[in-house]
Amino acid sequence: REWTMKTSVVFLLCISVFPGFSQGRVVGEDETGFAECNMFFPGQVPPEGFTEPFHVKICQQYNKEPRFATLYSTKDKIPLYSAFKYTKPAQNKEENWLVEPQIDDPENDLHEMVHEADIVGTVANLGANQALTSDYVGSGYERGLLNPSLLNEEDFQMATYTLTNAVPLSPSLSKSWHRDIARVVEQALVPHCSKKDHLYLLAGAIPSSVRVKGKVSVPDTLWLAACCDAPGGWSLGLVKKMNDENSLADLMVGELEKQLLAGVHLFKGNCGGDNQSQEKTEAILQAVGQIRSGEQVGTSDNQEAKGSGLVRRVAAIIATPFIKLLELLIYVFVELVKFVFYFLWFVIKRVGGTVLDGVYSLWNGVVSYLKAITMVLISIPYDVGRVIVNIFLGFLQIVQDVASLTYRILRIPVGFVLHLAAFPYHSICAIPSVLKDVATGIGGTFSLVIDATATLLHGFYYLAGYIVKRFVPKGSSDD
Secondary structure, eight states: OHHHHHHHHHHHHHHHHOTTOEEEEEOOTTSSTTGGGGGGSGGGOOOBSOOOTTEEEEEEEETTEEEEEEEEETTTTEEEEEEEEOOOOOOOOOOOOBBOHHHHOTTSSOOSOBOGGGSTTTSTTTTSSSOOHHHHTTSSOEEEESSOGGGOOHHHHHHTOBGGGEEEEOHHHHHHHHHHHHHIIIIIIGGGOSSGGGEEEEEEEEEEEEEETTTEEEEEEEEEEEEEOSTTOEEEEEEEETTOTTOOEEEOHHHHHHHSSTTOBOSGGGGGTTTOOHHHHHHHHHHHHHHHHHHHHHHHTOHHHHHHHHHHHHHHHHHHHHHHHHHHHHHHHHHHHHHHHHHHHHHHHHHHHHHHHHHHHHHHHHHHHHHHHHHHHHHHHHHHHHHHHHHHHHHHHHHHHHHHHHHHHHHHHHHHHHHHHHHHHHHHHHHHHHHHHHHHHHHHHHHHHHHHHHHHHHHHHHHHHHHHHHHSOOOOSOO
């Protein structure tokens, strides 16, 4: 719940402070090129050769529309280039600087650019892979835009104010870079491209070992590559060295590529570099030269202008500390207001949370009490019915036991009477059978006596015959 509340606060702040709702989507590795931002490259093919694992592709969006593309170095914490198209010159508007949460925390749910102060504590490792506003405060460097806001209007201009499009530049160099690039594009490049919407621009920086606060790399060189991908097309490169803010060297794109990483190829098919019109190229270079010489002539021929320029420069040097102090005070005031707002919101959230928790607990208690009463009321008829049924069943059991006992008591005399009544019948009926058995016994006894007497007489006769044969001699045959 706390996370949802915090996310809602961030969302409301983004809308209230920055109503256009800018998005800077980190392009996934499984997507082709810069995804929907491929439209800012000729043939929709981004530069080749930038393949380091710390290179992050960002499709810079505003009001849900692609505005330009950026290749960001999480190692140097500056953009290596921003690709854009010329729209229309415009005046600078209020700067609303944003950061890209997904560069530091790819797993977070914020898929759009937000104000740095609005995500402190909600994005893991914030500032580990990108520069923050705090890296520039008191450093003597400004947030210089690779894609200058002066070359964009309305939503395109608002989208440029992101720290993923900024590099550390001294105030004078930042002013010189934006002024020179704006003049070159508007006066030399746009007039010589037959289709202005086919003029593709790459503004980049070459990192150095110099770091702002040991973190953000200060560019060694700023460069611009232009491609007119139209009939009679051409390509051109410009380079500005950090050690000479008035320098602006023109060169072919192939020569510019040699100053970048090995194997870098900025434009598909060299963008007319192999067969571009020599006449048109000379006209562009002449216009660039006129811009350079015009600045020099303007500062050498007109002494009054030179003197006023010197006064302005001295005034700027004197005013710079006060301006910085004012910026610091404004920054502190804004942070203080944000702190008060967050504190009040924290108090309101805590008090409101406590009240809501109390109401929730009270509601749960009332619901539980009503539930218990309802269950008791529902159970009363059930319990009464169960008691009645149990009483009825007990009464039936008593009746059954009484009937069984009565049956067993009555069963004893009835059996006795029946047996007593049946005794004479069984006794009289048994007399013939007994007499028969007695007669049979007497007959058997008489027969046994006769048999015994006969046997005894037979034995005496046999004995007498044996004695006679034994002791009386036999008579001779002559006698």
